[in-house]
Amino acid sequence: MNDLNHLAIIMDGNGRWAQRQGKERSFGHEKGAKNVVEITKYAAKIGIKFLTLYAFSTENWKRPKNEVDFLMKLLARFLKSERKTLKQENIKFDTIGDMSKFSQSLKDEIEKTKKETAHCTGMTQIIAINYGSKDEIARAVNKAITLGKAVTEEYFSALLDTADFPDVDLLIRTGGDKRLSNFLLWQSAYAELYFTNTLWPEFSPGELEAIILGYSNTARRFGSL
DSSP states (O other): OOOOOEEEEEEEHHHHHHHHHHHHHHHHHHHHHHHHHHHHHHHHTTOOEEEEEEEEGGGGSSHHHHHHHHHHHHHHHHHHHHHHHHTTTTTTEESSGGGGGGGGHHHHHHHHHHHHHHHHHHHEEEEEEEEEEEEEHHHHHHHHHHHOOOOOHHHHTTTSTTSSOOOOOOOOOOOSSSSSSTTTTTTTTTTTTEEEESOOOGGHHHHHHHHHHHTTTTOOOOOOO
């Protein structure tokens, strides 16, 4: 059985799920946030060490302002309400992405959640917010230029937002689309990829369990025989 240390998920389909219910897109985002809690707790329970969830991309700023504003408020509410759960479940919280565009109040909530869960020794939940892999790589290149050192794969990896985390083992995308959408491109070079038509609000621990079972039976050769 393959060890599954780092699971990454592109959580797609909140808006479409809401529209199928005859609801506003915001209703789907609310339901999606609740599912984050369920999937996170399940992933921690089965021993996954790192769970990275794609919550808001650098391209998502192009969405209507009212939707972006709602997502920012939802993230703040999520952090406030879930800090207790994270601590109870021994889950450490972290983020990747460029935090500079967020309001000071949201940045404060992010830092408070990191600080209050820093002692946790179980799974690390990593939320990718204002994250884009191309942006991350460009920022790392600029760091390398500033430091003036020759770049190796190992050194460059240490300059990325994910320097403290291992590469992705399994990447799942919900919602039916079969693309990576600028998510963890460097870190997923040898990840196993799984695309499901299930919309994120309906993605269940049972489906995740089935995907992981398939992953455990996959031969991962990393370029060798």
